[in-house]
Amino acid sequence: xxxxxxxxxxxxxxxxxxxxxxxxxxxxxxxxxxxxxxxxxxxxxxxxxxxxxxxxxxxxxxxxxxxxxxxxxxxxxxxxxxxxxxxxxxxxxxxxxxxxxxxxxxxxxxxxxxxxxxxxxxxxxxxxxxxxxxxxxxxxxxxxxxxxxxxxxxxxxxxxxxxxxxxxxxxxxxxxxxxxxxxxxxxxxxxxxxxxxxxxxxxxxxxxxxxxxxxxxxxxxxxxxxxxxxxxxxxxxxxxxxxxxxxxxxxxxxxxxxxxxxxxxxxxxxxxxxxxxxxxxxxxxxxxxxxxxxxxxxxxxxxxxxxxxxxxxxxxxxxxxxxxxxxxxxxxxxxxxxxxxxxxxxxxxxxxxxxxxxxxxxxxxxxxxxxxxxxxxxxxxxxxxxxxxxxxxxxxxxxxxxxxxxxxxxxxxxxxxxxxxxxxxxxxxxxxxxxxxxxxxxxxxxxxxxxxxxxxxxxxxxxxxxxxxxxxxxxxxxxxxxxxxxxxxxxxxxxxxxxxxxxxxxxxxxxxxxxxxxxxxxxxxxxxxxxxxxxxxxxxxxxxxxxxxxxxxxxxxxxxxxxxxxxxxxxxxxxxxxxxxxxxxxxxxxxxxxxxxxxxxxxxxxxxxxxxxxxxxxxxxxxxxxxxxxxxxxxxxxxxxxxxxxxxxxxxxxxxxxxxxxxxxxxxxxxxxxxxxxxxxxxxxxxxxxxxxxxxxxxxxxxxxxxxxxxxxxxxxxxxxxxxxxxxxxxxxxxxxxxxxxxxxxxxxxxxxxxxxxxxxxxxxxxxx
Amino acid sequence: xxxxxxxxxxxxxxxxxxxxxxxxxxxxxxxxxxxxxxxxxxxxxxxxxxxxxxxxxxxxxxxxxxxxxxxxxxxxxxxxxxxxxxxxxxxxxxxxxxxxxxxxxxxxxxxxxxxxxxxxxxxxxxxxxxxx
Numbered sequence: 054x055x056x057x058x059x060x061x062x063x064x065x066x067x068x069x070x071x072x073x074x075x076x077x078x079x080x081x082x083x084x085x086x087x088x089x090x091x092x093x094x095x096x097x098x099x100x101x102x103x104x105x106x107x108x109x110x111x112x113x114x115x116x117x118x119x120x121x122x123x124x125x126x127x128x129x130x131x132x133x134x135x136x137x138x139x140x141x142x143x144x145x146x147x148x149x150x151x152x153x154x155x156x157x158x159x160x161x162x163x164x165x166x167x168x169x170x171x172x173x174x175x176x177x178x179x180x181x182x183x184x185x186x187x188x189x190x191x192x193x194x195x196x197x198x199x200x201x202x203x204x205x206x207x208x209x210x211x212x213x214x215x216x217x218x219x220x221x222x223x224x225x226x227x228x229x230x231x232x233x234x235x236x237x238x239x240x241x242x243x244x245x246x247x248x249x250x251x252x253x254x255x256x257x258x259x260x261x262x263x264x265x266x267x268x269x270x271x272x273x274x275x276x277x278x279x280x281x282x283x284x285x286x287x288x289x290x291x292x293x294x295x296x297x298x299x300x301x302x303x304x305x306x307x308x309x310x311x312x313x314x315x316x317x318x319x320x321x322x323x324x325x326x327x328x329x330x331x332x333x334x335x336x337x338x339x340x341x342x343x344x345x346x347x348x349x350x351x352x353x354x355x356x357x358x359x360x361x362x363x364x365x366x367x368x369x370x371x372x373x374x375x376x377x378x379x380x381x382x383x384x385x386x387x388x389x390x391x392x393x394x395x396x397x398x399x400x401x402x403x404x405x406x407x408x409x410x411x412x413x414x415x416x417x418x419x420x421x422x423x424x425x426x427x428x429x430x431x432x433x434x435x436x437x438x439x440x441x442x443x444x445x446x447x448x449x450x451x452x453x454x455x456x457x458x459x460x461x462x463x464x465x466x467x468x469x470x471x472x473x474x475x476x477x478x479x480x481x482x483x484x485x486x487x488x489x490x491x492x493x494x495x496x497x498x499x500x501x502x503x504x505x506x507x508x509x510x511x512x513x514x515x516x517x518x519x520x521x522x523x524x525x526x527x528x529x530x531x532x533x534x535x536x537x538x539x540x541x542x543x544x545x546x547x548x549x550x551x552x553x554x555x556x557x558x559x560x561x562x563x564x565x566x567x568x569x570x571x572x573x574x575x576x577x578x579x580x581x582x583x584x585x586x587x588x589x590x591x592x593x594x595x596x597x598x599x600x601x602x603x604x605x606x607x608x609x610x611x612x613x614x615x616x617x618x619x620x621x622x623x624x625x626x627x628x629x630x631x632x633x634x635x636x637x638x639x640x641x642x643x644x645x646x647x648x649x650x651x652x653x654x655x656x657x658x659x660x661x662x663x664x665x666x667x668x669x670x671x672x673x674x675x676x677x678x679x680x681x682x683x684x685x686x687x688x689x690x691x692x693x694x695x696x697x698x699x700x701x702x703x704x705x706x707x708x709x710x711x712x713x714x715x716x717x718x719x720x721x722x723x724x725x726x727x728x729x730x731x732x733x734x735x736x737x738x739x740x741x742x743x744x745x746x747x748x749x750x751x752x753x754x755x756x757x758x759x760x761x762x763x764x765x766x767x768x769x770x771x772x773x774x775x776x777x778x779x780x781x782x783x784x785x786x787x788x789x790x791x792x793x794x795x796x797x798x799x800x801x802x803x804x805x806x807x808x809x810x811x812x813x814x815x816x817x818x819x820x821x822x
Numbered sequence: 823x824x825x826x827x828x829x830x831x832x833x834x835x836x837x838x839x840x841x842x843x844x845x846x847x848x849x850x851x852x853x854x855x856x857x858x859x860x861x862x863x864x865x866x867x868x869x870x871x872x873x874x875x876x877x878x879x880x881x882x883x884x885x886x887x888x889x890x891x892x893x894x895x896x897x898x899x900x901x902x903x904x905x906x907x908x909x910x911x912x913x914x915x916x917x918x919x920x921x922x923x924x925x926x927x928x929x930x931x932x933x934x935x936x937x938x939x940x941x942x943x944x945x946x947x948x949x950x951x952x953x954x
Contacts, residue, residue: 563869564912567919570926571905572853575860575873582867694918734918 175387175394176361176467180429181296188788190244193289193356194613195743195785198493199426201615203786206747207793210764212818213749213772219794219817220266226253227811228285229278236809237284237781238800239354239611239740243292244787245306250322251813252287254800256312258320263789266815270325272318274336280314282352282371284803287313288424288611288783289356292322293364293388304328309388311353311366315339317386332391339368342396343379344413347651351379355490355611358434360427363466364388365434367421370442372484373667373676374649376449378442380413381420385434385466395469399457405469417442419458423611424490426506428463428520433472435493435506435520436462439486445593445636446672447480447543459485461508461516463523473523477510479545482538482593484605485511489613489741497621497705498526507616509609512589513556513627514549515707527707528552537585538592538599539636539674548590553707556627557698558603560588567693569723573684577691580633580682595636595674602631604680612741612754612783616704622765623702624742624750626715629735630696633682642668642675680804681737687723695735697755699742701768711768716755720807739781739805743795753780753797756805760784760797760814776814779807792817839940840890846933847887847894853930854880872908876901883934892941898934902927 186195186203195201208216228236232255242251248260248269258272290310298305306322316338319331327335339353340346350371357366363385370379385394398404400415408414419438427434438461441447441454450458460476478485489509495502496517505526508516517526531547538544563581568574585591586600593599607628614625637645647668668675682691690696695714703710714735721736722728740754750763753776760780761773779801786795795816801809835843854877861873879901886894909923 564919568922570922571873571876572856572860572926574922575857575864578869578873579860579864579867582864582869693913693916 174467175392176363176385176432177296178361178467180361180432183429184245186786189246190242190785190787191292192243193241193291193424193783194426194490194492197427197429199424199490199613200492200494200618201613201741201743201783202617203743203745204619205745205786205788205793207788208745208749208762208795208818209747210749210762210766210771213762215818216762216772216774216795216816217819218774219792219815221815222249222261222266222268222813224251224253224257224259224811224813226255226257228809231278232281232285234803235281235285236800237286237802237804238798238809238811239286239288239782239802240798240800240813241289241783242785242796242798242813243290243308244785244789244796245292245322247789248322249796249813250290250292250308251798252290252310253811254285254287256287256310256314256318258290258308258310258318258325260308260322260325261813263787263794264792266813272320272325272327274312274316274318276312276314277348279348280312280352282313282349282354282369285313286354288354291356291359291364293319293359293362295389296362297389304330307331307388309357309359309364311339311355311357311368313352313354314348315343315351315353315368317353317357317364317366317391319388319391330390332386337386337391339366339384341393342382342408342414344416345651347379350374350650354422355424358425358427359388360429360434360466361432362388363394363434365425365427365436365464365466367425367436367438369422370420370439371650372442372444373669374442375651375668376417376442376671378417379420380415381418381438381441382414383421383436383464385469394466397464397469397471399453399471400451402453402470418454419460422486423488426491426493427466428493428506430504431521432465432467433463433520434466435491436464437487437489437491437508438462439488440481440484443667443669443672443676444484445482445634445676446540446669446674447482448540448672450480455480459487461487461491461506461518461523463506463520475508475516475518475523475525476549477508477514477516478512478548478590479534480543482540482544483590483601486605487511488607488610490611492614492616493520494616494618494704496526507614507623509556509614509625511605511608511610512603513558513608514551515554515556515609515614515623515625515702516551517553517707526553532589534590535587535592537587538594541592544592551707554623554702554709556608556625556700557629557712558589558608561586561600561602561631561692565692567690568684569687569689573687573689573691576684577682580691584633593634593636593674593676595638598633598635600631600682601634603628604630604632604682605678606630606680606737606739610739612739615742615744615750617744617746617765618704619746620765621704622710622744623704624699624744624765625702626697626699626738626742626752626754628697628737630680630690630737631682631692633679633691635677636674637666637677639673639675645675647675688725689723697735697738699750699752699763699768701765713763713768715752716757717759718757719759720757725806737805739802741783743784743786745786747793751784751786751795751797753782753784753799755780756807758799758807760799760816762795774816776810777808777812778810779805781805781807792820835890835940839937843887843890843937843940846937847884850880850887850898850930850934851884854878854882854884872905876905879904887934887937887941890941892938892943895934895938895941898931902931 183197184191238254242249260269294306319328382398398414460474462474463472492507496505504520530550566577584598649670699715700712701710716736718730718734736756738754742752753760759773776799778799781802782798784797799812858877883898913919
């Protein structure tokens with residue numbers, strides 16, 4: 054199954070028809086022959102797009118080779134700003150075909166008109182020199198480009214077998230009776246100077262010594278347990294050094310976090326004391342302008358990006374509650390004063406500050422719950438946006454929402470305005486939020502290194518875009534999207550497919566059904582045959598279940614990818630897990646007493662999987678998700694392993710170098726019993742990798758609670774350690790006193806069903822080696 | 823039974839072995855019924871016919887085990903062999919995919935084979951020196 058990414062591509066290719074993402078909305082137009090001549094891929098054949106092929110069902114077109122979109126057509130702001138089609142509502146039900154044009158063309162035009170009205174900027178006009186990863190791990194993603202690459206090479210495949218725990222720091226933040234079953238800390242520390250900085254699940258900020266693990270300070274912002282949205286997570290903190298401050302000044306370097314109760318908090322890196330110059334005594338309230346304060350509905354779980362002195366943050370908006378949800382507004386704050394520099398409300402672009410008294414930022418708009426990445430040089434921040442509220446019904450989404458949802462948006466921090474955006478799924482009805490932090494790296498294209506941003510998606514597409522323009526550096530193809538379900542006329546006709554790389558997502562067949570015995574396998578086969586399933590992007594149905602594959606856990610999720618720029622290798626772990634879903638009528642939802650968070654705090658929170666009965670109030674349907682499509686009672690998945698893998702991908706070409714299952718069966722088994730089987734099975738995984746110049750990939754992520762080192766050349770696990778709790782966090786690599794350390798938090802994860810812990814474990818080679 | 827001219831000349835199994843065989847037969851009957859009913863459902867949805875065939879096989883095997891007939895073992899062995907052939911035809915050497923197809927039927931195979939001593943009918947030897 055694993056080495057089949059090529060097969061998966063063929064299958065996907067089979068679902069393609071000419072139609073380029075871009076101008077191609079009308080793929081059977083006279084423009085077609087022209088685009089044929091511009092085809093850039095050898096697999097693109099002399100099969101012209103025809104109405105016939107376009108009307109074939111995907112499984113019948115398996116032999117029809119794809120015709121990629123010419124790159125220039127796909128994302129070309131240069132042409133975009135001269136066309137008027139950019140303004141075309143992307144999901145005009147009456148003209149769904151035309152929507153393709155509007156959505157796939159990346160427009161610089163909207164900025165051009167808006168930039169002029171930008172307020173005076175608080176952002177610095179010149180880029181600062183930012184620290185790279187090395188002895189330090191100064192950013193959530195390592196260096197400023199979030200490559201998760203360390204240039205350290207003390208630990209190598211030859212000596213990694215001697216790797217031992219150097220120290221274990223414990224945060225002390227463990228679930229209480231009230232917060233039991235809600236912990237998913239997902240923390241990744243920063244390392245600056247001799248100190249590690251991190252936040253705990255409940256947003257306690259801590260600093261500890263990088264060589265000994267001895268705590269130096271702690272700041273508790275006292276977040277109330279009812280602020281926990283889906284899970285108590287704080288993926289990381291960000292550091293900012295004020296260029297105007299003298300070295301000894303209070304808060305010259307500050308550590309900034311966003312909290313579950315939606316505050317930005319800045320504390321002095323040396324003491325942990327709140328920065329008095331920042332907001333109100335070190336705190337900025339992000340509820341301002343959002344509307345009625347409903348704890349747990351609007352929560353920050355990712356570290357902010359800090360670009361040109363502006364702290365940029367979005368927030369998680371708890372999924373599935375109501376159409377009338379808190380806004381997805383993105384805001385920039387002065388990193389020194391905490392003053393609101395700008396707000397980008399995609400539903401109300403004229404509003405650049407706080408909304409007038411009594412009003413709010415546009416409600417229900419696509420939000421950004423994951424970590425953005427900053428581009429100090431260009432002054433941009435790349436925002437991986439999620440979906441509009443609600444996830445599984447789109448009937449009331451505005452044109453602007455359809456334009457920007459599930460897009461990567463390059464926002465100019467000096468103006469607070471979008472420069473370009475790239476949409477990864479049109480009219481998203483599958484919770485295919487962009488979950489991964491994008492990575493900035495120079496990609497060799499035609500003998501030239503192009504500053505690029507790499508964007509992995511939950512569907513498994515990896516896109517490589519020009520940072521400046523949003524142009525895809527590789528063809529973006531289009532696949533014919535299935536129709537049907539409750540909103541068939543609103544669905545996009547095609548969906549984009551990366552011509553660069555797609556993580557494995559072969560179409561499921563009845564034979565792929567699994568279970569524990571012939572009986573539950575039979576049950577799963579019946580469910581498979583009963584459900585609607587038309588491959589990727591099968592539309593939601595209410596009369597019966599539908600199979601969503603990949604599920605909302607990815608592909609690639611918040612763990613993101615790592616890139617070794619020296620070797621030119623991308624390391625990407627991924628999930629291989631379907632969901633079994635059904636829309637519920639309002640009557641059914643009422644019978645089940647599904648109520649939104651603002652009506653019933655208790656009912657909507659808790660350890661239920663996301664989507665496991667969400668009301669979607671305000672839309673005609675509620676939603677029921679069986680995440681992982683598991684058999685009731687035994688808990689065994691309905692589809693066969695592997696459920697997760699890890700790949701090495703050639704950066705220059707997107708070709709797979711190796712592909713291995715990640716995770717053993719030791720902690721999995723029927724009825725939740727650990728089988729203790731040491732065999733590699735490939736488990737679901739959450740959390741990303743790091744790569745080192747020493748030639749190793751370090752990753753936890755899998756549900757086997759192992760932390761492992763993988764030889765980047767072969768993909769083989771060359772070392773592992775059993776963690777005391779789940780390793781659902783991104784590791785880091787740093788150097789202190791000449792010693793290379795690898796560190797991961799073993800914090801566990803409620804949704805991944807791994808044990809919760811508060812361990813932060815540092816590994817190093819024994820002294821003297 | 824004693825009226826059957828053939829039976830009374832064979833040794834009877836011990837009560838424990840007899841009841842163990844009948845309990846196993848009941849397990850096979852239950853599994854067979856589930857597979858047959860579910861299998862008909864699956865086949866009606868356009869899915870695999872394997873479960874219908876296997877379900878019938880298990881029910882037949884159970885019937886003969888209830889009658890303490892060695893034919894039940896032969897039928898189960900045939901179902902098991904067919905299952906293995908079908909499983910390899912479906913998923914080849916994808917061993918994780920074989921887990922639900924092969925393991926439980928093989929556990930049952932072992933149990934079914936354990937009934938053989940109870941089912942083998944050796945000619946009745948009059949217990950010359952016994953007082954019973």
